[in-house]
Amino acid sequence: xxxxxxxxxxxxxxxxxxxxxxxxxxxxxxxxxxxxxxxxxxxxxxxxxxxxxxxxxxxxxxxxxxxxxxxxxxxxxxxxxxxxxxxxxxxxxxxxxxxxxxxxxxxxxxxxxxxxxxxxxxxxxxxxxxxxxxxxxxxxxxxxxxxxxxxxxxxxxxxxxxxxxxxxxxxxxxxxxxxxxxxxxxxxxxxxxxxxxxxxxxxxxxxxxxxxxxxxxxxxxxxxxxxxxxxxxxxxxxxxxxxxxxxxxxxxxxxxxxxxxxxxxxxxxxxxxxxxxxxxxxxxx
Numbered sequence: 432x433x434x435x436x437x438x439x440x441x442x443x444x445x446x447x448x449x450x451x452x453x454x455x456x457x458x459x460x461x462x463x464x465x466x467x468x469x470x471x472x473x474x475x476x477x478x479x480x481x482x483x484x485x486x487x488x489x490x491x492x493x494x495x496x497x498x499x500x501x502x503x504x505x506x507x508x509x510x511x512x513x514x515x516x517x518x519x520x521x522x523x524x525x526x527x528x529x530x531x532x533x534x535x536x537x538x539x540x541x542x543x544x545x546x547x548x549x550x551x552x553x554x555x556x557x558x559x560x561x562x563x564x565x566x567x568x569x570x571x572x573x574x575x576x577x578x579x580x581x582x583x584x585x586x587x588x589x590x591x592x593x594x595x596x597x598x599x600x601x602x603x604x605x606x607x608x609x610x611x612x613x614x615x616x617x618x619x620x621x622x623x624x625x626x627x628x629x630x631x632x633x634x635x636x637x638x639x640x641x642x643x644x645x646x647x648x649x650x651x652x653x654x655x656x657x658x659x660x661x662x663x664x665x666x667x668x669x670x671x672x673x674x675x676x677x678x679x680x681x682x683x684x685x686x687x688x689x690x691x692x693x694x695x696x697x698x699x700x701x702x703x704x705x706x707x708x709x710x711x712x713x714x715x716x
Contacts, residue, residue, distance in 0.1 A: 432505060434459055434469040441501030441508045442467060458511060466511040467500060473555050476548040478507040483547030484638030485509070488616060493532040494525070495632045515628040522657030525624070525631035526664025527671075529646065533613040534672060537640025538562065540612045541569035544638050553618050553637040556694045560639045566610070567603035570642070570690070575600055578693035587696055587704040599689075599711050606686055606714060608677040612640035619646045620691075621655040644680055648687035685710035 434457035435446045445462035452458045455471035472478040482499045489496035497510040515521075539562035543549055551558050559577070563569035579596045582588045588596075599606075616623065617637035625632040647665065650658060669675050689710050696703035 434471070434506070437469050437471075437503075437506035438467060438508055441503065441506060459508075468497065468509050468511050470507045470509070472505055472507065473552055474557065475504070476550050477552045478502040478504065480543070480547045480551035481507055481636065482509075483544040484617075484636035485633075487544035487547070487614065487638055488532065488633050488636055491532075491535055493528045493535070495630075496636075497632065497634060512625060512627050512632050512634075515626050517626045517656035519657060519660050521626060521630040522660040523664040526661040526666075527668035528631075529661075530643075530665045530668035530672060530674075533615060533643040533646070533669075534674060535614040537612040537614050539564075540566045540640050540642075541573055542612070542640040547638070551637060551639075553691075553694055554698070556698050558637060558694075562640075565604075566607065566612070566642050567600075570603055571600035574690040575693060578690070578697045581697040582693065582704055582707075585697070585700075587701060588708075592708060595708070595711050595715070596689075596693075599714055602715070607642065607644070607683060610642060610677070613643035613646075615639065615641040615643060615646045616649075617641060617645070618691075619649040620653050621650070622653075624650070624655055626656070642687065644676070644683055645687045645690075647680070648684045649691060651684055652688050652691055683714075685713045689714070 434449050438446055438459045446459055447462050448460035450458045457469045458466055459469050460466050482502045485496040485499055497512055500508040541561050541563040543551060543560035549560050551560050559573045561573060575596055579588065579593050583593050616633055617639050618635065623635045625634045650661060666676055689707060692703050692707035692710055696707055
């Protein structure tokens with residue numbers, strides 16, 4: 432099935448044009464004048480995970496997410512949101528509203544969104560969402576060690592280097608403050624912060640119950656427009672809600688960047704492996 436057929440079957444209407452918008456994403460025009468996005472999943476469960484994540488993150492309206500029109504095992508059809516410019520006003524609203532979204536919470540660390548599969552994806556990498564008793568257990572078992580083992584199998588880490596990550600996992604309870612599980616986007620790099628005319632929309636989530644500092648660390652990994660305004664507004668919003676960020680949250684950025692760095696290393700190779708090692712060493716100093 433192609434993008435045209437997917438839209439006709441999952442949403443309906445006469446398709447008048449299909450344009451590739453990047454990778455496996457297509458902008459599909461309809462005779463009604465509407466445009467929608469058709470996105471092909473990267474693997475089993477990918478479309479179901481993304482659809483569930485979009486609904487969960489957008490449930491209370493803290494931050495908008497594209498409306499899901501339909502999905503099957505291969506395709507996801509959703510609302511098209513035209514892009515807009517990044518502005519300080521939109522960045523400030525985004526930061527404060529992200530703090531509110533995180534406080535919606537989750538049933539447990541590692542839990543998938545309601546209706547979402549346990550075996551999900553972050554980009555093109557498989558990712559396991561499984562409820563865990565606490566954040567250190569979840570982060571070690573499902574976010575750090577599987578990708579370390581994958582990197583060892585690929586020859587990217589020696590056994591001694593792998594042991595460094597294992598040592599870090601043993602100390603996670605001391606390195607990060609205990610907090611209740613937050614409702615997080617999970618892959619909040621700049622490409623998934625969609626600037627529109629009415630502010631920031633969240634797209635392409637890897638949503639799960641996680642540590643809120645994880646989303647803040649992802650915003651900083653590859654750089655995000657208006658970053659300092661976003662982070663400042665987030666901190667103020669969390670303070671106003673009575674749940675201020677724990678002291679030292681900026682120093683813990685490398686800890687929360689470990690997972691995306693390891694995942695990128697497993698998929699793309701050596702440069703990310705070196706960055707992950709540097710982050711682990713920084714955490715253990």
